[in-house]
Amino acid sequence: MAATLHVLRPTTPTIAGYLRVGHTGHRKLADLHAAGRLPYRRVVFDAAHLAEQLELAKTLKASGCEIVLDPNFAEMATLGRFGSSAIQKLAWANLDRPWEPSDFDRRRNHDAAKAIAEFAVNAGVHAILAPTHLVENVNDAWRTTDLRMCEALRYELDRCGGSDIAVDYQLITTSALLKDAAVRAAFVADIEAMPVENVWLRASGFGATATGAGTRHFIESVRALHGIGRPLIADMAGGFAALGAAAFGAVAGISHGVGQKESFKAADWRKPPTGGGGAAARAYVQELDRYFKEDQLQAIFEAKGGRSRFSCADTSCCTHGGEDMIENGHAHFVTQRHRQLDDLSGVPEDRRASHFLLRHLDPAIRTARHAAKLKIVDDKVLAAVGQAKVRMVRLRDALADLDAKGAGETRSRAPNFRGGTRAVSAVLGR
Template sequence: MTANNIHLLHARPSPLAPFLRVGHTGQHRLEAMVAANRMPYQRFVFDAAHIRRQQSLLQALKARGSEIVIDLNFAETAAPGRFATAVAKLPWGNAERPWTPDDFGRERNADFFKQMAEFAVANGGTTVLAPTHLVESDVAPWHTVDLDGCVRLRRELDRAGGKSIAIDYQIITTTAALKDPQLRSVLLDGVADLPFQNLWLRASGFGAKATGAGTRHLLETARHLHAVGRPIVIDMAGGFAGLSTLAFGTAGGICHGIALSESFNAADWRKLPQEGKGGGLGARIYVADLDRHLSEKQAEAFFAVRGTKSRFACNDTSCCPSGLDDMAESPQSHFITQRFRQIAELDRLPEARRAEHFLLRMLDPAVRSARQAAKLKFGDEQVQKLVGESKTRLIRFRDALGGLHEAEAVGTDVSRSRAPAFRGRQEDTCELVSIMGGRR
């Protein structure tokens, strides 16, 4: 055999798993993207509290072989700020008061798990998130209930004809609890022995607006979850913070919504909702190089300044052929396409190169753009402040993660999460980059 016949084969990089939360509104726009063959995502999370009026979208996604994850919204039924919302109408909800651990003894409310299993089967879920709760400084009371609930749900799924439906266990906590070795140990105690596939983490204090220091802490502390031996999915993880969990190998998948559900704040769950509060945020336009969503009013003031359109408007003709006009008219489609392409850009690289690429090819250009934007005069005090804050955050974000990358480069081997297996219809799947028209 001569040197000319030798071909070096490289292992396929561990594929990344992006999940999209459908949320409680906007399903018609998502359905339109599916119909137009413009929906790149193949994994979707539906809230049980809203799934009944989202059946048309759900069935369209099922028909294309997508993975359907059902969030039972069980955690919300025990939260003072959430129990009386749409979750109260679920069979396992309670409009009178939030549930407490004492409500879930061995014989109390045992039918809930049967109802959850039947709900997942009836709605065609491929996966269901285990019925767990927000746990903070006092982990023990809910932890025992949650471990038992996962076992009960598996048993009831098997009885209800849902043996093929997987369970993913979710830990809902705070970044402070996650950093505490003792609390973290309790959180993970017994979890590895449960009947589930992937481990989801939703951490209050982390998400699209997380600081560089906060993100570094999350990347380091969440790696302790690798000891459970399951692939990790970080939930409600938007922006560069969410992407960093994939780049640094802390997670094999992330889940986010569209402008909403890109972060989690437990404080909103603790306080009773106020009358007259709530409602939608209106259209939010994603500006990748600022790592921010702008309201329509903010975007109007931002892009009115000379030079901003050429630098910050979408120049991806396969996403927004008309640039800023398409960004403004179809902000959901623009965001979904661009976020997916950011993930696909990391996905095509070997695991060991993802962090460096993220720093040099994604964060550094954003820092340069934000610095340029901060020099402009917008004539709008709010927008001027927003741009300045974005610049400062991105610089500090880059510094913190650059420091982490340097520390890991000279340290011991760093563990990386395995990739969650795809649980839709396999023959209808394709790789991240090929979905978006790229090549490996």
């Protein structure tokens, strides 16, 4: 009997999708999970809101999801966030004023790290983001403090029974600073020796509404951080900009919420919160890579050809089309974003950039051009559609030129999955 030759092909690394729960919407996510409609396998919880979301975290962990904790330490050093009632309930908060680098010596480092470690162990998470801060210049005093805090957190986790909890480094900075080669080299030197598994990159100025030029600069800048030798995750980054960064190999994963935490603006942290009510319900239109309020979406639907082109035609996502897009906006978004990640993950890494351009951006631009020609009565909605078209065209032009110049010499390593066994809601997850 002739021997059978089996050709083993290397597994294509998937793009990791991390879903940030944020301060609202956790009940909707719980309902989606109960219905088997939450495909994400990696979920991030804020420590500031975990008390009211702990049941969801436990349920997701029991179903096999990876649970990551954000200690919200960076917010405690900012005027616009330190006074939040949710933030101030945490044991490592300062009730009087924002933390300053001068507040921390080695003893204070371990006091805060101990409190965070004990919180993480009690919460039963798989990983925790290191307690770091916004770094806006290479000489920022937070740089050295953050490195010591990261090491202190690892020590305290090991000491209090959390040796199985991974630490991921949070590099919080600005897109402008990342353009500086000397600064990037300093970041690599800082982080490469840290006891961390992944590096989460939160860059002010990059996110769901990033320009084509901004996205290209981000990709080119972040490639230099591959020297850290750890998987890179674009944090608080959504939309085609984040998907493009992953497709081009600058990062190996993206993290964002549903209608929130899809971009980061450092300026928001400098201003006292203004308060106000909750945001109106919005629906994500993936062909335009943006959200619309219910009345705005209705204005598009009422234009001739608008409903047939822009209401969700995927009955496995939205059984009743446009109505479900609005009524079940969370379900629609997580389904469509996960499918974008799933599609890109199924393509070999060396072809992902061109696939993203041809199969994601180009069809979206064609649809956006059609939308810009609709006779939409609401001038503001028509203008928003036109702006979406222009942004995507410029994104396509910038990334097509980058692709034409050839792939980068390196790609980010893929992060390991740190959850448990697969379960019903997580079986198709990333």
